[in-house]
Amino acid sequence: MERLRAEHPNTFIHVILSQILMDNLVEQALHQNTTVIFKLALQHIPMVVVTDVAYPLTPRASEAIVL
16 A cells, blocks of 8 residues: 555555455454454545445345345
8 A cells, every 4th residue: 555655646545345244243243353453544544445345155144235
């Protein structure tokens, strides 16, 4: 990211994070921590945009997605 910002100082950087959806709440909490850590680290950097994309691992988890 530092290299991109140095080469293109006036350009937005869009970071896309996958948010893994699981059936088990404990597993969901463990995997979601990684996304939260990345978002906290990136949210204060100017011209950086972070987007979460839900990714269900099981058919049951995909049923929980409401569009």
